[in-house]
Every structure is written in structure tokens, then in C-alpha cells.
Amino acid sequence: MTGGKKCSAGLSCGPLMLACTCSTPYNCRVNCSLIAEAYSEYQAFDCMTDKPHQCVIIGIAGASASGKSLIASTLYRELCYQVGDEHIGIISEGSYYKDQSGMTMTERVKTNYDHPSAMDHSLLFQYIQMLKAGLPIEMPVYSYVEHTRRPETLHLRPKKVIILEEILLLTDLRLRQEMNLSIFVDTPLDICLMRRMKRDVNERGRSMDSVIGEYQRTVRPMFLQFIEPSKQYADIIVPRGGKNRIAIDILKAKISQFFE
Structure with a gap:
């Protein structure tokens, strides 16, 4: 995962720091570990396509x-x-x-x-x-x-x-x-x-x-x-x-x- 900013648990959330809304190190460690796991899956998926990731939200x-x-x-x-x-x-x-x-x-x-x-x-x-x-x-x-x-x-x-x-x-x-x-x-x-x-x-x-x-x-x-x-x-x-x-x-x- 890309290095850079660290969340309150000391994890390198990289480009996902914007998604970290945790208030305590314990919660952040749990939540951001899940985010890190998801990011690993994203990297594996991303290598198969050159298309930009865009998501349109309809409410x-x-x-x-x-x-x-x-x-x-x-x-x-x-x-x-x-x-x-x-x-x-x-x-x-x-x-x-x-x-x-x-x-x-x-x-x-x-x-x-x-x-x-x-x-x-x-x-x-x-x-x-x-x-x-x-x-x-x-x-x-x-x-x-x-x-x-x-x-x-x-x-x-x-x-x-x-x-x-x-x-x-x-x-x-x-x-x-x-x-x-x-x-x-x-x-x-x-x-x-x-x-x-x-x-x-x-x-x-x-x-x-x-x-x-x-x-x-x-x-x-x-x-x-x-x-x-x-x-x-x-x-x-x-x-x-x-x-x-x-x-x-x-x-x-x-x-x-x-x-x-």
C-alpha cells in the first residue's frame, strides 16, 4: 500500500486517509485494517484495467x-x-x-x-x-x-x-x-x-x-x-x-x- 499519512492507529492509510472517520486508535485499527484489506483487493483488480474508477451516486x-x-x-x-x-x-x-x-x-x-x-x-x-x-x-x-x-x-x-x-x-x-x-x-x-x-x-x-x-x-x-x-x-x-x-x-x- 502507498505510504504517507497515518491514521490514529498508526496505519498507513495512503490515499484512503479521507475515508478514516475513527475517533479512537482501537476503532481505527479495526476499521482501517478492513480498509487496507479492501485496498489490497482493489490493487489486484486495478491491475487488470486501465479505465479510471468513477462511481455515480443516485439518491x-x-x-x-x-x-x-x-x-x-x-x-x-x-x-x-x-x-x-x-x-x-x-x-x-x-x-x-x-x-x-x-x-x-x-x-x-x-x-x-x-x-x-x-x-x-x-x-x-x-x-x-x-x-x-x-x-x-x-x-x-x-x-x-x-x-x-x-x-x-x-x-x-x-x-x-x-x-x-x-x-x-x-x-x-x-x-x-x-x-x-x-x-x-x-x-x-x-x-x-x-x-x-x-x-x-x-x-x-x-x-x-x-x-x-x-x-x-x-x-x-x-x-x-x-x-x-x-x-x-x-x-x-x-x-x-x-x-x-x-x-x-x-x-x-x-x-x-x-x-x-
Whole structure:
């Protein structure tokens, strides 16, 4: 690895020093060792191609159950068919909820998951920088049933285009500055609530009362305080959610330009 600047653990992070956000030598030793391992893989991959490593970041935000995940998955699936899955990837901000393995289940369920503080945006930002530097990442896997990260990770290699999606992406200045295109899915809250109730009861093992209670306590207030105001930062606003076929076609045409 290239020498140069050293992080707080004394490791030579070289060109990856920009990705080191660790506050203590111990954490830095663990995290930057993973970065160093990823960089070794990058060097092996890099020797096989002379093409510059460029990664385009597309951010899709909106209220919970607004249809943003449907838009993201539709774009991913159709663009994969068009350019191949080796050139496009998708990351959910929900994978970057903070690890709560050291908390009891009673403590975990009290977390306000619609507040920006519930997200590990620093780790997501670090991993975006790694992808832009041509490095693979190990994405966390979050369990919505256990309310914490699972022990396994998902390996993601650099792609030409990465689609980010979830509720709070546009609330973080660092993430916005990394995006080449930002999208806000604008769906009426009553429709979002009905979709959320169906999803959380059927897919996440929640009771109807708990879903409605959470909506009243945190989901709606946090939407009004954080998510809706972040709409001002979007380049494109999509009405009517994930079944807006005209909007999806327009977005697909725009994203396709990044592959040219």
C-alpha cells in the first residue's frame, strides 16, 4: 500500500486517509485494517484495467412507504437488463441503522428510527467514498425484526452507478454532496400510512396497534421535521410513488446517460 499519512492507529492509510472517520486508535485499527484489506483487493483488480474508477451516486428519498424502494428496485432491475449487474448496484440507507447489539430488546424498540441520529451516516459516507475510490465494501445487514445488525455482511464491489434509497438520505449534507442526482418521492401521508401498516404487519411481524402508535409518535412528526424539508434539496420530485411509469422512464433515461 502507498505510504504517507497515518491514521490514529498508526496505519498507513495512503490515499484512503479521507475515508478514516475513527475517533479512537482501537476503532481505527479495526476499521482501517478492513480498509487496507479492501485496498489490497482493489490493487489486484486495478491491475487488470486501465479505465479510471468513477462511481455515480443516485439518491432516492421520501417518506416511509412512499414508493421510493419500488422506484429504486425498478430502476435497478431494468438498468441491470440494459447494462448488466456488474455496472450498477443498490444500497439501502436502512442497512446503516446503528448497531444496537449491546442493548436489550426493550431498549431497542424505544429507538426513534425516523430521526437522523438513528442512522450511522458517517459509516455510509465512508463507504461511499471507498466505492468512489474504486474499493469494495462490506455492507451491514440490518434485521428489522431484531432491531440490530446481523453478524454477516454483503460484499459490494465498485460499480459505475450506485443507487441509494431511504427516508433520511437528503437530511445529511455530506451524503447530498456525494450525489450526482437526488430524487424525492412525494406521496400523500395517508397512502404512506396504509402501505406501512400492510408492510410492517405482513413482513416485519408487527401488530397493527404498534404500527399505528409508532406512526403517531415518531413517523409523522419526524417526516414533518426532517424528511419533508429535505425535499428542497432534490433535483427531481416524483409524485404518486413507485407506480409513476412516466417518471421512472424519465429517470432511467437520465441515469442511462452516465453509462455513455
